[in-house]
Amino acid sequence: MTLDVVDLSRLQFAMTALYHFLFVPLTLGLSVLLAIMETVYVMTGRRIWRQMTKFWGTLFGINFVLGVATGIVMEFQFGMNWSYYSHYVGDIFGAPLAIEGLMAFFLEATFVGLFFFGWDKLSKVGHLVTTWAVALGSNLSALWILVANGWMQNPTGAAFNPQTMRMEITDFFEVVTNPVAQAKFVHTVSAGYVTASVFVLGVAAWYMLKGRHIELAKRSMTVAASFGLAASLSVVVLGDESGYLTTEHQKMKLAAMEAMWETEPAPAAFTLFGLPSQTDRETHFAVRVPWVLGLIATRSLDTVVPGINELVGHAQDRIKSGVIAFDALQKIRAAGSDAAIPPDVRQAFEDHGTDLGYALLLKRYVDDPRTATPEQIAQAAWDTVPSVPTLFWSFRIMVGLGLSFIVLTSVFFFLSARRMLDRYRPLLWVAVIAIPLPWVAVELGWVVAEFGRQPWIIEGVLPTAAAVSSLGAATVLTTIVGFALIYTVLIIIEMTLMVRAIRQGPEPDDEPDAELIPAHLVAAE
Amino acid sequence: MILHTLIDYDVLRVIWWLLLGVLLIGFAVMDGFDLGTDILLPFVAQTDLERRVVINAIGPTWEGNQVWLILGGGAIFAAWPPLYAVSFSGFYLAMFAILFALILRPVGFKYRSKREGSVWRTAWDWALFVGGLVPALVMGVAVGNVLQGVPFHLNDDLRIFYDGTTLFELLNPYGLLCGLLSVAMVVMHGAGWLALKTQGNVDRRARAIGSYAALATLVLFVLGGLWLYFGVDGYRITSALVADGPSNPLAKTVAVAPGAWFANYAAHPWMMAGPALGILGALASLILLRTRAEFTALLASTVSIFGIISTVGLSMFPFILPSTVDPRSSLTVWDASSSHLTLFIMLVCTVIFMPIIIAYTTWVYRVLWGKVDTAEIQRDNSHAY
Numbered sequence: 001m002t003l004d005v006v007d008l009s010r011l012q013f014a015m016t017a018l019y020h021f022l023f024v025p026l027t028l029g030l031s032v033l034l035a036i037m038e039t040v041y042v043m044t045g046r047r048i049w050r051q052m053t054k055f056w057g058t059l060f061g062i063n064f065v066l067g068v069a070t071g072i073v074m075e076f077q078f079g080m081n082w083s084y085y086s087h088y089v090g091d092i093f094g095a096p097l098a099i100e101g102l103m104a105f106f107l108e109a110t111f112v113g114l115f116f117f118g119w120d121k122l123s124k125v126g127h128l129v130t131t132w133a134v135a136l137g138s139n140l141s142a143l144w145i146l147v148a149n150g151w152m153q154n155p156t157g158a159a160f161n162p163q164t165m166r167m168e169i170t171d172f173f174e175v176v177t178n179p180v181a182q183a184k185f186v187h188t189v190s191a192g193y194v195t196a197s198v199f200v201l202g203v204a205a206w207y208m209l210k211g212r213h214i215e216l217a218k219r220s221m222t223v224a225a226s227f228g229l230a231a232s233l234s235v236v237v238l239g240d241e242s243g244y245l246t247t248e249h250q251k252m253k254l255a256a257m258e259a260m261w262e263t264e265p266a267p268a269a270f271t272l273f274g275l276p277s278q279t280d281r282e283t284h285f286a287v288r289v290p291w292v293l294g295l296i297a298t299r300s301l302d303t304v305v306p307g308i309n310e311l312v313g314h315a316q317d318r319i320k321s322g323v324i325a326f327d328a329l330q331k332i333r334a335a336g337s338d339a340a341i342p343p344d345v346r347q348a349f350e351d352h353g354t355d356l357g358y359a360l361l362l363k364r365y366v367d368d369p370r371t372a373t374p375e376q377i378a379q380a381a382w383d384t385v386p387s388v389p390t391l392f393w394s395f396r397i398m399v400g401l402g403l404s405f406i407v408l409t410s411v412f413f414f415l416s417a418r419r420m421l422d423r424y425r426p427l428l429w430v431a432v433i434a435i436p437l438p439w440v441a442v443e444l445g446w447v448v449a450e451f452g453r454q455p456w457i458i459e460g461v462l463p464t465a466a467a468v469s470s471l472g473a474a475t476v477l478t479t480i481v482g483f484a485l486i487y488t489v490l491i492i493i494e495m496t497l498m499v500r501a502i503r504q505g506p507e508p509d510d511e512p513d514a515e516l517i518p519a520h521l522v523a524a525e
Numbered sequence: 526m527i528l529h530t531l532i533d534y535d536v537l538r539v540i541w542w543l544l545l546g547v548l549l550i551g552f553a554v555m556d557g558f559d560l561g562t563d564i565l566l567p568f569v570a571q572t573d574l575e576r577r578v579v580i581n582a583i584g585p586t587w588e589g590n591q592v593w594l595i596l597g598g599g600a601i602f603a604a605w606p607p608l609y610a611v612s613f614s615g616f617y618l619a620m621f622a623i624l625f626a627l628i629l630r631p632v633g634f635k636y637r638s639k640r641e642g643s644v645w646r647t648a649w650d651w652a653l654f655v656g657g658l659v660p661a662l663v664m665g666v667a668v669g670n671v672l673q674g675v676p677f678h679l680n681d682d683l684r685i686f687y688d689g690t691t692l693f694e695l696l697n698p699y700g701l702l703c704g705l706l707s708v709a710m711v712v713m714h715g716a717g718w719l720a721l722k723t724q725g726n727v728d729r730r731a732r733a734i735g736s737y738a739a740l741a742t743l744v745l746f747v748l749g750g751l752w753l754y755f756g757v758d759g760y761r762i763t764s765a766l767v768a769d770g771p772s773n774p775l776a777k778t779v780a781v782a783p784g785a786w787f788a789n790y791a792a793h794p795w796m797m798a799g800p801a802l803g804i805l806g807a808l809a810s811l812i813l814l815r816t817r818a819e820f821t822a823l824l825a826s827t828v829s830i831f832g833i834i835s836t837v838g839l840s841m842f843p844f845i846l847p848s849t850v851d852p853r854s855s856l857t858v859w860d861a862s863s864s865h866l867t868l869f870i871m872l873v874c875t876v877i878f879m880p881i882i883i884a885y886t887t888w889v890y891r892v893l894w895g896k897v898d899t900a901e902i903q904r905d906n907s908h909a910y
Contacts, residue, residue, distance in 0.1 A: 062639075065631040068588065073624050075598050079613025080620050083685050086613070090606025091863045095871060098603040101596035102878040107885070110589030114889050117585035120901070121892050133885075161864070163771040165683045166606070168864040333681075469614035470686045479621045486628060493632070497639050 006465045008476040009081040012483065016073050017450070018443055019487050023067035025442050028142055028189055029196025029231070030060045031135035034115075035128075036223060042128045047509050052216055053131070054119070055506035056200065061116060062497050066490060068109070073483070081476065085457055085467035091168045092158045092175060093148055100144035108137025142192070143185050150181025152458050153449070154247045160353055160461075162332045167461060180250065183238070184449070190234040191445060194405050195438035197228025201412060202435035203502055205428040208421065213505050218421055225412035232405040239402075248314060249384070249459040253452040255308045256388045257395040258293055259283040263307040267294020276388040281309070283392075308385055315358065316381035318460075322359030323377075325352035326369050357461040364465060386454045394444040394451075401441040408434055529869035535768035535859070537868040541604045542845070542858045544875065546838050548600055552593035553830045554714070558823070559587040561715020561738075563630065563657025564708065567650055569719065569730040576650060577638060577910065578897050582722035584634060584910040585893050589886060591627075603871050607683075607774065607861040608845055615677050615687040616667055619695055623660045630656035634910050657715075658708065665707025668837055669700035669749075671846060672786070673757055678851035679774060688850050699752060706745040710830055712738035713810050717823035720814060722897050732814045739811035739826070746803050746833055753840070759785025760847040760855055767859065774860045779852035786840040796839045802832030 003011070034053055041049030075097060079086050086094075111133040118127055151158075157174030158167045169175065201224040207217035255261075259276035260268065261283065270292035274283040297305050306314075328349035335341045361380040362369040372380075412431065415421050422428075457464040532540075562583050570576040583590075602609045613620055629652040637649035676688040689695075716735020720728055764778040790796050806829025813822035841847070843858040862868060 061635060065635040068591075069628040069631045072591075072595060072598075072627055075595060075602075076613060076620060076624060079598075079602065079609045080617055081614070083610040083614035086602065086610035087606055087683055087685065090602050090609060091867050094599065094601075094603030094606060094609070094863070095867060095874075098596065098599035098871060099874050101592060101599045102874055102882070105595060106589065106592045106878075106882045109592045110586075110882075110886055110889055113585035113588050114892065118892060126892075161771065164773050164864075169867050169870070172866070172870050469617070470684065471614065471617060475617060478618070482621060482625060486625060490628070490632060493636060497636060500639070 003473065005471055005473045005476055006468050008473055008480060009468045009471075010464065012081060012476060012480045013077060014450075015480065015487075016070065016077065016483060018446060019491075020067065020070040020074055021442060021446055022439060022491070023063050023070065024142075025188075025192035025195035025438065026063045026199060027060070027067050027138050028192030029194070030056060030063070030199070031131075031138045032193060033196055033200060033223060033227060034060060035131045035135040036227065037220075038128050038131045042124050048215055048219065051506050051509045052220060055216065056220070057115065058501050059203075059498060061112075062494060062501060064112065066494055069490075070487075081469055081471070082457070082467050083469040085462065087166060088462055088467070089155075089158075089167045089458055091166060092151060092155075095169070095172070096144045096148040096151070096175070100141055100148075104137050104140035104144060106137075108134055108141060111137065139189060142189050146184045146188055147176055147178065147181045149449075150178045150184050151175055152456075153184075153250060153453060154178055154180040155458050155461050160356055162329055162349070167458075180247070186238045187235060188445075190231045190238065191438070191442050193231035194228055194235055194402075194409075195442060197224040197231060197409060198405060198431075198434055198438045200224035201228060201409070202431045202433075205431035206502070207505070209425060209428050209432070214422070216506055218416075221412060221421055222416040225409050225416050228405065228409035229413045232402065232409050236399075236402050236406065247459055248311065248318075249453070249456060251306055252308070252311045252315075252384060253386065253391070253448075254297060255306065255311060256386050256391045256452060257448060258297075258305075259286075259388050259392045260293070260305065260307045261309055263304060263310045266302050266304045267291045267298070267300075268305045269293060270296070271392075274392070276392045278385070278388050308388070312381050312385060315384040316377060318355045318358040319361060319377050319380055321352045322355035322357065323362070323369050323372065324348055325354075325356040326359040328352065329356065354460070357456075357458070357463070360463050360466050361455065363463070383455050386452045391448055391452050394447045398441050398444040398448065401437050401444075404434075405438065405441075529866045532869060532872070533769060534865045534868075537865065537872065538768070538858050538862050540872060541862060541868055542838070542842070544872075545601065545605065545845075546835065548593065548597040550831055550834050552597050553711070553834055554827050555590040555593050556587070557661075557711045557714045557830060558718035559583045559590050559715070560657040560661045561711035561713070562718060563653045563715075564661070564712055565715050565719065565731060565734060566657075567654050568734060569727050571726075573643075573646060574899065574902070575727050576646070577902050578723055578727055578899060579719065580634060580637065580653070580910045581897050581902055582719060586889065587634060588631070589889070591631075594627075600871070604863050604868060605845065605856075605861055606863060607685075607772070607856050611675075611677055611685050611687075611846055611856065612667075612671075614685060615675055615689070616670075616695070617687075618692040619663050619667060623663050626656045626659035626663075629653070638910050657711070661708045661711045662704045666695055666700040666704035668707070669703025670695050670697070672703070672753060672837065672841070673697070673699055674760065674781075674847040674849035674852075674855075676850045677848050677854065679854040681775070683773070683775070699749075699757060702745060702749055702752065706742065706749055706833070709738045709741035709745055710826075710833060713742050713807065713814075714823070714826040714830060716814060717810060717826045720822050721819050724896055732817075735822075736811050736814040739807050739814060739829075742829060742833075743804060743807040743811065746800075746807065750800060750836075753786055754784070757786065758783050759788070759840075760844050760852060761785045761788070762843070762857065770860065772860050772862050772864070774854055774856055777853065777857070777860060779847070779855050781849075781852060789839055789842055799832055799835035799839045802828050803836055804829075804832070806830070806832055 038053040157171035204217040204220040269288040274286035359369040633653040719731035809825035846856040848854040
């Protein structure tokens with residue numbers, strides 16, 4: 001199999017996005033945890049909380065810089081590898097990215113330096129404000145990025161302009177209040193909070209096991225367990241699925257995640273286990289639990305969740321409608337001036353224009369979609385089904401992990417409330433071992449959302465294959481190798497520094513709370 | 526929404542052309558001294574402590590400064606999508622070089638002093654040097670190529686085709702001259718910053734190197750102007766001007782015209798202020814770096830950067846990206862913008878947030894005002910860089 005420029009561009013984007021997303025969730029969550037810890041310090045005046053903020057802040061910093069460094073790549077890649085995409089939707093998609101810079105990233109990046117350098121230059125409250133500004137900035141940043149991403153999944157508030165050959169904004173308010181974007185924001189940010197909580201919980205548990213920094217570790221675990229419990233409940237309860245019935249392809253994604261080939265009477269059964277086969281178009285060895293899927297996906301007893309076969313039928317109809325739109329568009333452009341457009345052509349474009357993107361799916365088989373055969377149309381309709389086994393399993397592992405975080409944080413919340421955090425060593429080991437799991441879950445979440453969006457780069461509007469830059473495959477391969485090399489080196493360095501900083505532990509406080517550490521220990525140091 | 530029609534489409538386009546300039550100048554001024562400091566690092570600082578002083582001179586603020594680049598990228602995407610699409614994909618490998626260097630920078634700042642060991646630290650010092658030099662050089666080279674025109678064309682679907690062959694094509698003599706000018710400019714500016722933030726040997730060396738950089742800026746800028754006049758053809762729109770039409774570059778015709786990059790100065794003599802400020806600023810920076818002035822030296826290099834970048838914009842107006850192979854595909858202020866509504870929304874956001882950004886940035890700089898404290902770096906090992 002040879003990879004063409006589309007495959008390579010997708011590979012590079014997936015690689016750089018998944019890598020960037022190793023650092024983002026921890027930044028999102030840890031910034032809020034730092035702000036909470038420092039708030040306790042300012043309110044109680046107990047120095048241990050200051051020491052905690054500084055210690056977790058060091059780890060935050062090591063993680064944060066790589067998020068920044070790889071974030072620039074994300075923003076520039078749209079123009080570099082996806083230039084037709086950038087032209088086609090820049091009018092809408094560019095705005096949230098620019099607003100992210102204006103409203104969020106400036107705030108975060110300007111104050112993050114002060115967070116590290118301002119301990120002795122600012123008043124207590126001044127520094128607290130700085131920390132909250134970093135947390136607010138990073139979370140607002142996620143909001144605007146997900147408004148942009150949500151629009152790719154549900155392109156509301158925009159229309160195609162034949163004169164400029166691109167999508168243009170019609171209603172900015174609709175773009176911002178896009179339900180898919182809202183659901184994604186809550187889900188993603190909560191996932192970040194869970195990641196940071198499990199991280200803090202695990203590192204603190206390791207200190208408990210080693211008998212080091214007990215005071216710091218206990219307090220950190222209490223904060224992480226309570227914050228993490230709230231967040232892990234929110235991830236699951238306010239899951240991304242609430243946005244999954246809003247559009248045709250979101251329904252397709254849901255059906256693929258569930259490997260649900262046929263539409264069932266509501267409420268549909270949930271497939272607990274099975275081996276979905278894309279070629280056979282069925283799920284072998286399915287173990288099914290009645291009602292559960294319908295309840296989760298629709299939050300009702302009588303809403304029907306459509307199956308893959310039915311949705312492919314819809315796609316086929318829309319491709320046919322798209323061909324009419326495509327034909328009308330060619331006539332509109334040939335007419336030259338607005339006045340010269342025949343009324344029936346104008347009407348045809350108005351009626352079918354929203355399906356224009358579906359005609360572009362045929363470009364894979366024919367240059368002119370109007371010449372496509374019925375077989376090609378049927379084939380293109382089946383192309384709208386994303387990889388069912390990948391989605392089925394990614395989703396199940398993600399959800400399984402999500403549920404396990406609820407259990408983990410609940411247990412430690414209970415232990416903390418009973419002041420028994422140091423009682424059960426095996427449980428502490430479980431917390432240590434759990435550290436990498438949130439990363440597995442969030443990366444699989446990205447796979448479900450973005451791999452599940454295929455074959456679309458913008459649902460119903462532009463197929464991924466049509467969106468790439470006119471670059472040579474060798475050129476893209478060069479940058480893939482380059483990114484892979486530098487990213488590999490940097491992640492090794494980052495992990496080494498992270499482990500070193502954890503082993504080193506917090507700096508001793510120059511004026512510790514008298515009651516926390518007995519005087520003879522202070523003297524011994 | 527009818528509100529956006531309060532400002533005419535052509536007026537909004539000019540405003541966004543100005544804002545494009547503001548963002549590029551903002552980036553060159555704010556992150557410019559960081560880039561310059563990175564380049565100066567191995568030369569103005571010999572001992573480890575001196576190097577830490579240099580890094581900590583920009584340590585607390587480089588991150589915010591770099592957002593000017595990120596906002597610049599986002600704003601070009603939002604306000605000038607075709608410019609974003611053509612330039613980023615056309616200069617693909619050059620962009621990659623910039624990204625590669627910019628990835629090294631944050632990591633270098635943060636990780637360098639986390640470990641002892643001279644191999645580790647020296648390696649990061651050079652990574653920071655590359656992180657400063659490569660973006661400055663490549664961006665300058667890119668501007669030099671934009672002035673000469675870029676080999677791309679658009680087809681009827683407005684799909685972009687870049688017709689250049691290799692990365693080395695960009696490294697033509699005029700492109701390289703602009704690249705060197707860009708490096709000299711940020712080194713001059715970085716020296717101004719170090720003169721403000723450091724003392725002793727570092728300050729002395731920075732001033733010495735900086736004054737040569739200011740001289741180089743002056744010479745290269747004048748040379749670049751003369752070369753542009755005698756050796757680089759400009760572009761001119763030959764069809765009727767529709768300033769508020771749809772953004773479709775193919776609707777116009779364009780001719781290559783010798784001397785066209787100077788037509789604006791003949792028509793509007795006030796525009797000569799651009800090149801004049803570029804020259805005078807560099808001259809003032811040269812003198813002020815030599816005469817132990819602190820803040821004014823930085824101010825002078827700021828003026829110079831403002832003048833130099835303005836000169837590029839003013840010379841080319843209304844062009845923003847001319848095409849050599851198909852001049853009609855050239856992007857101009859009148860046909861490469863976002864829609865009327867998007868430009869309006871983005872303007873509202875900018876008007877609201879830019880003053881807030883400037884306010885808190887000013888506050889942060891005030892908190893951090895003063896020379897880098899050597900004792901503090903030595904005392905606090907975990908948070909200083």
